[in-house]
Amino acid sequence: MSERSISVDRPRSLRRFFFQWEWLLVLIFIAVNLINSSLSRYYLNLRSLVGSTNSFLDMAFLVLPMTFVIILGNIDISVASTVALSAVVMAVSFNAGLPMPLAAILCLVVGTACGLLNGLIMIKFKELSAVIVTLATMIIYRGIAYVILEDQASGHFPKWYSFLAWGSIGPVPLILIVFAACAIAFGLLLHKTSFGRKVFAMGNNLTAARYSGIRTDSVIVAVSALTGLMAGFTSLFLSSRMGSTRPNVALGYELSVIAMVVLGGVSTAGGSGRIGGPILAVFIIGYLNYGLGLVNTTANVLLIIIGSLLILSVLVLNVRFGGHRRPAPPGARVIAPGKAPDEKA
Amino acid sequence: MKKSFVKAVMILAVMTIAATSLVAQSYAIVFKNTGNPYGEKQMAGFKAGIEEQKFEAILRAPDQPTAEAQIAIIQQLIAQRVASICIVGNDFDALTPVLGQAASAGIKVFSLDSSVNPSARLTHVNQADSVKIGQTLVQAAYDMIGGKGQIAILSATSQASNQNLWISYMKQELTLPKYKNVKLVKVAYGDDLRDKSVSETEGLLKAYPNLKCIIAPTTVGVAAAGKVLTDKGLKGKVFLTGLGLPSEMATYIENGVCPYMFLWNPIDVGYLGAYVATALVKGTISGAVGDKFSAGRLGNYTITKAPDGGTEVLLGPPFKFDAKNIADWKTVY
Numbered sequence: 062m063s064e065r066s067i068s069v070d071r072p073r074s075l076r077r078f079f080f081q082w083e084w085l086l087v088l089i090f091i092a093v094n095l096i097n098s099s100l101s102r103y104y105l106n107l108r109s110l111v112g113s114t115n116s117f118l119d120m121a122f123l124v125l126p127m128t129f130v131i132i133l134g135n136i137d138i139s140v141a142s143t144v145a146l147s148a149v150v151m152a153v154s155f156n157a158g159l160p161m162p163l164a165a166i167l168c169l170v171v172g173t174a175c176g177l178l179n180g181l182i183m184i185k186f187k188e189l190s191a192v193i194v195t196l197a198t199m200i201i202y203r204g205i206a207y208v209i210l211e212d213q214a215s216g217h218f219p220k221w222y223s224f225l226a227w228g229s230i231g232p233v234p235l236i237l238i239v240f241a242a243c244a245i246a247f248g249l250l251l252h253k254t255s256f257g258r259k260v261f262a263m264g265n266n267l268t269a270a271r272y273s274g275i276r277t278d279s280v281i282v283a284v285s286a287l288t289g290l291m292a293g294f295t296s297l298f299l300s301s302r303m304g305s306t307r308p309n310v311a312l313g314y315e316l317s318v319i320a321m322v323v324l325g326g327v328s329t330a331g332g333s334g335r336i337g338g339p340i341l342a343v344f345i346i347g348y349l350n351y352g353l354g355l356v357n358t359t360a361n362v363l364l365i366i367i368g369s370l371l372i373l374s375v376l377v378l379n380v381r382f383g384g385h386r387r388p389a390p391p392g393a394r395v396i397a398p399g400k401a402p403d404e405k406a
Numbered sequence: 407m408k409k410s411f412v413k414a415v416m417i418l419a420v421m422t423i424a425a426t427s428l429v430a431q432s433y434a435i436v437f438k439n440t441g442n443p444y445g446e447k448q449m450a451g452f453k454a455g456i457e458e459q460k461f462e463a464i465l466r467a468p469d470q471p472t473a474e475a476q477i478a479i480i481q482q483l484i485a486q487r488v489a490s491i492c493i494v495g496n497d498f499d500a501l502t503p504v505l506g507q508a509a510s511a512g513i514k515v516f517s518l519d520s521s522v523n524p525s526a527r528l529t530h531v532n533q534a535d536s537v538k539i540g541q542t543l544v545q546a547a548y549d550m551i552g553g554k555g556q557i558a559i560l561s562a563t564s565q566a567s568n569q570n571l572w573i574s575y576m577k578q579e580l581t582l583p584k585y586k587n588v589k590l591v592k593v594a595y596g597d598d599l600r601d602k603s604v605s606e607t608e609g610l611l612k613a614y615p616n617l618k619c620i621i622a623p624t625t626v627g628v629a630a631a632g633k634v635l636t637d638k639g640l641k642g643k644v645f646l647t648g649l650g651l652p653s654e655m656a657t658y659i660e661n662g663v664c665p666y667m668f669l670w671n672p673i674d675v676g677y678l679g680a681y682v683a684t685a686l687v688k689g690t691i692s693g694a695v696g697d698k699f700s701a702g703r704l705g706n707y708t709i710t711k712a713p714d715g716g717t718e719v720l721l722g723p724p725f726k727f728d729a730k731n732i733a734d735w736k737t738v739y
Contacts (some may be wrong), residue, residue: 101486103485103486106485109484109485113485116481117478223503227503299474302474302477302503303473303477303500304503305497305499305500307497307500310472312470313470350478351481351482354478354479355482355485357464357465357466357482359466360440360475361469363469
């Protein structure tokens with residue numbers, strides 16, 4: 062592989078280091094915090110600031126694999142339905158007598174299976190776009206969840222299970238620790254492994270990536286299965302937080318997750334982005350929600366603000382950074398000889 | 407210099423304490439979701455009740471009718487140290503952990519309209535009192551027919567517990583000497599199906615040609631009976647009353663087939679919730695059976711045992727909808 066790399070690395074300079082989307086996100090994050098703390102005197106309280114993360118981090122587990130999906134140039138709108146289906150299967154099997162630890166593992170297995178199915182359909186029927194495939198499975202997975210539970214709630218989980226979402230080690234919520242671990246793992250996977258490089262390469266130019274010997278199908282299936290697995294994680298934390306589950310849990314999560322990834326500077330055209338951006342976006346939107354909630358802003362105003370931020374981010378990325386053509390990390394330059402680096406498949 | 411600094415700090419400290427104690431008197435209501443006219447009325451009633459006691463009301467509702475969205479809102483309310491949270495639950499069980507957190511933060515938690523698990527609430531504010539529903543409906547029929555004649559009841563299914571409770575209180579009311587000339591001839595069951603309710607109504611009219619009034623304590627039944635009586639041109643001959651949705655019943659109230667009917671008023675439900683909230687915070691009540699408190703313009707209330715094992719406060723007599731107010735309500739719910 063290495064002999065095929067074309068090095069287009071520009072020399073690292075201080076100016077280039079600060080001229081990154083992530084810094085703008087850091088500025089937005091600081092601005093959000095400044096505005097929030099000036100709006101509400103209850104905002105700057107370390108305990109509730111750290112504690113409030115458990116209300117938005119469950120969704121953040123989906124942001125990590127979604128970053129991979131979008132860098133690939135795909136999209137996955139079935140994630141929320143996968144969350145619902147795996148949560149419902151877990152609750153029903155637990156209430157049918159399966160021990161809770163096994164039910165939790167089953168939840169992850171169901172999530173992974175849903176993702177795997179998405180991936181298999183995508184590689185078997187290449188003429189179908191990812192949005193159509195996952196639109197179909199979005200309806201199917203949620204439909205199965207409704208068939209199983211029929212608009213009822215299921216729960217009565219053991220007491221210890223609620224520790225997952227509500228528990229904390231010292232002042233730090235457990236979910237924040239687990240999320241940090243997952244974020245590091247996904248960051249390493251994307252930026253430090255050959256797998257991550259393949260993802261970038263495929264997002265830049267799928268055909269070129271295939272000709273350069275990347276087994277693109279297995280990368281697509283792996284990313285899909287990983288997405289399903291993380292949907293399983295979301296579902297574990299979500300049902301633990303609620304103490305029960307329903308077929309309509311996580312309704313609308315897919316759009317929030319995609320919004321966070323895009324706000325994080327990941328190009329919807331594929332091939333560029335970094336894991337840090339979406340993670341920052343999770344906290345920006347999370348704390349924006351929390352802070353505006355503290356001053357009792359109505360839910361609809363929040364939606365308007367998040368929508369505006371999204372447009373702003375896409376605009377700035379396209380205008381300021383020249384239509385997403387900023388250099389991707391060095392590994393992404395693994396392309397076939399003779400192809401221009403930025404040419405899309 | 408030092409002295410003035412100390413002074414400034416002390417003034418600031420006093421102000422902070424004053425401010426926090428002031429804000430400790432804010433009362434929150436969390437409805438199911440935004441854009442629900444019934445909920446808007448309920449929150450408006452809550453706000454009126456809180457503000458006339460000179461406290462601050464916080465009205466919240468998530469954009470999606472889900473428990474997870476309500477959990478996030480409740481967490482924000484806990485961080486704001488509100489005095490009390492009144493929750494219109496989207497889920498009976500899912501809010502239990504977060505409401506427990508609120509309770510351990512010293513916040514008085516109770517549910518309204520749509521209840522939550524008794525272990526997560528101090529009490530519940532319920533719409534209407536079964537005894538009063540029974541009494542009111544029989545009195546309405548009595549007034550409509552001029553105190554004399556045959557009446558019939560069109561119910562939902564024969565197993566519906568609330569229906570049977572109301573019917574038993576209607577029968578109890580009918581044993582009073584006042585009603586000696588009123589005869590209940592039949593209880594028909596329309597099963598809350600529109601077509602079955604229609605044919606049961608037609609059956610009643612055939613079997614009892616001297617029937618003067620139909621009481622239908624179910625929204626489906628009362629609307630079906632309204633249609634039959636209108637189609638057959640029986641306005642003024644056979645009267646209709648019961649529990650109905652203003653939006654469905656407006657036609658029959660406006661055309662006179664149903665002079666008036668009842669349902670609870672969402673504004674009053676919210677208003678009563680406001681007084682439950684302040685009474686819980688003041689310590690006048692603890693949410694136990696037998697606790698008594700006063701609820702502004704609505705009068706005095708006592709907390710009773712709820713069928714789900716917890717306690718509840720019943721709003722009282724159902725709200726009357728007639729030709730005068732139906733135009734305002736038919737667009738509401």
